[in-house]
Amino acid sequence: MDLRRAVAAVALLDGASAADAVERASHPMYTLQGEGMRGAVMAKLIWGFSAVSISVVVIIGMLVLIGSWRSLRTGVASFEGTLPPLSRGERDAMPWIYAGLIVTTITLAVLAVWTISSMVSIGRPPKEPPLTIEITGNQWWWRVRYEPQGDQSRIFVTANEIHIPVGEPVRVRLISNDVIHSFWVPALTGKTDLIPGRINETWIEADKPGVYRGQCAEYCGQQHAHMALSVFADPPDRFQAWWDGQLRPAGGRSYLQSLR
Amino acid sequence: MSVTTYEEQPKVERRSDRLAERLQRIWETKPGLYGWISTVDHKQIGIRYIVTAFAFLVVGGVEALIMRVQLAQPETRLVTPEVYDQLFTMHGITMIFLYGLPILSGFSNYLFPLVLGSRDMAFPRLNAFSYWVYLASGLFLYSSFLTGSAPNNGWFNYPPYSLPEFNPGPNMDFYALGMILLGISTTAGAANFVITVARTRAVGMSLNRIPILVWGTTTISVGNLLAVPAVSLAFFLLWLDRQFGTHFYDASGGGRPLLWQHLFWMFAHPWVYVIVLPAMGMVSDGLPIFCRRPLVGYTLVVLATITTMVLGFGVWVHHMFATGLPYMLLSVFSGSSLIITVPSAVAVFAWVATILAGTPVITTAFLFFAAFVVMFVVGGVSGVMTASMPADLQLHDTYFVVAHLHYVLIGINVFGVLGALYMWFPKMSGRMLDEKLGRWSFWLIFIGFNVAFLPMHWTGLLGMPRRVYTYPIEAGWGTVNLITTIGTFVLAVGFLMLFVNVFVSLQRGRIAGPNPWDGPTLEWATSSPPPPYNFAVLPVVASRHPLWENRLREGTGESSLDRGIVLDNGKEIIATTAIDAEPDLILKMPDDDPSPFLVTVFMTLGFAGLLLHWWWLAAAGGLLTPVGLIAWLWPSAELAQTAEGVHG
């Protein structure tokens, strides 16, 4: 409940439309509205593919209905009556298959091109990310380690909450401590797995400040359902302030301490 | 060394009562327990497959209902996480392995010799064996519930979670050993289908006259012969990792968790085509009967079937888009996964054209087939969406995929099977299913299914991951889940009605006669139910539709159904050549034999020994199995084959 209000408040503050804010608040894991470049590209693909899919289902559904409807009208509908005679005429029906084949192939070709070009556009961040976050999957929590370029003294660790600056790509390095997990924050990016013995990388970028919910997406044991995380995207100055706060020596609250 | 040549010139005669009586005596299964255990009649075995597979469907369905009650509302506490995990895992295993293929094997077993104009499968005892092993592996897997340790890692069972460090109980051992056992059954069955089609078709049934169901099952059987070894190996390595500390999948010992994923999906993706292509075949054969015309585009549909299977081996990485494999590889597999839609589209348009260019008779079977076409398309387009790699990064492992896979499996497998049941039940039992009750059950199943699973796409787009035992209120998934649960119960009532229909009609259904739907293929040329020998004289076919050819004037000559080869010197069938189906040899068929059953029992005991670490039992099973096999394969003069062919 708290989270919901926080999301709505932050989004409204930054001038997002009220409708968007409400959508994200009542469905924090909604996939069809990206708030960062990767999420947006994926959402656009799903919208487009859905439109094609629904049209195909409607067209084929209509054809099947029309075909069946004709006999309902002509009164051979019930089996109890006599069976209508057999007929042939393979030739005149074949064009259906050829036409279907051509339309399908062209549609798929277009979708394939769109897919590949989307893959290219989300493959690499638009610029070299200044910040790398290393996320380690554990049954059933996320360890998050912040690694700025260069300065070792500013490294620190949190759990289950990730803070990032708005408008900047952030590199995410994914490793696992036990079994396979999957990092997923629908508004920002699709899934990348955390696999023992392997280092995976992805990147995220948030366009707007906000709190984005994520959840483990690879079955990882009994509390898989509760392996959630939140990404707090703050304007760069607020992000810096938060970071400085994290580095304050004991007495200040580190996230890990406040959780335990 | 002397060579004995057996020669026999078969008679060609008309069908007669005296002949029928004689054949009945030769082919009949003996009464009593002995006959029950040792029968090799493909019709009995087929029905056993069907009944057993439906039983597993019911069990898997009950598991699903429990899950749906648990998920109907957020934060429900009906079952513990541990129980939920076992439920969804066993539901998946049951539906995919213990229902999905066996139900189709059942129909194929029952129908193959009938539509091929023969008297049994090529290897009747192997056929009995594959059924018994299937049953044994199902019981083996389900015995895990007795100890409360059913498999609990999803049907794809990824390590490391399936390794002892995280999963110390016997749960995964049940799965690993059970799957190796089931693989033996699948392989035996597949080999039998392939040889049966290659060598025991009716004289004159050249490749272009084979019903599509036969094409479907044969294609997937070849696929299985290639795919099953991969998964048996994968499970065997897993078992070694678990029992003997090898490190095939264990990253801490230098193994690779992803190796499992490759081996598993290399098998499991083809498998999803395996459990739909024969169903598509049944629809391709059944739909035309109710549209009163031949299937439009027979040749294209056959080619599409084969192409789908071949391409099915080249798309497995689309289950691994999120694993961080190289981008180049992923884009290739994304492309191939889109392309595999093309042959499916051919099949869809062939069915649509058949409906449009025919005169549909709206029976319950037709309703299931027509619904099948539309459901196929729904499952197909959502499949296309997940084939697009960037889209799949969102859709993967969400309820969108759960919706997709149920449209594919229920839409393509279950709807096809139920249509086939309405169509072939009269052949199997001699009685018609009730049409009125049939319609009620169809509409309840159709509406219930769509109410349950269409909104589930939306659940996925709202971001609900699969395999979660519950979810928080704030996630906003409550309403859609409630709708799904309501639909599920409507669906269940539809199924209940179907089973009532079956039981009532078995007693009181209208008598069917040999060909109640005026079907074109050979199974409709014999009585319902068929006699143990199927055909008194072996038919000679001259067209794709022997029973329609006079009316369709296909112009390829006339099939001969009443006059044909008489084989009545013991159990005999005719072997024909692989391509043109010219008569080639007379095959002596084995009598009822308990050894397949005994071998199964020995083997299963051996597997139980491995599971329980009772090594003496494993050793005993391992020793007795070959003894049983020797008894089975002991040469018998009655089975000596004719060396010379049937010429002229």
Ligand code: HEM
């Ligand atoms: C009676 C109707 C059915 C209902 C209500 C139903 C419901 C479900 C549910 C609730 C899940 C678990 C989702 C999760 O927790 O991730 C599931 C998974 C699954 N179902 Fe069904 N199901 C039905 C029929 C079928 C049929 C007929 C098949 C196959 C022929 C099937 C195949 C599967 C598979 C393969 C899974 C995935 C299991 C896994 O995640 O490991 N289901 N189903």
Ligand SMILES: [Cu+2]
């Ligand atoms: Cu996890």
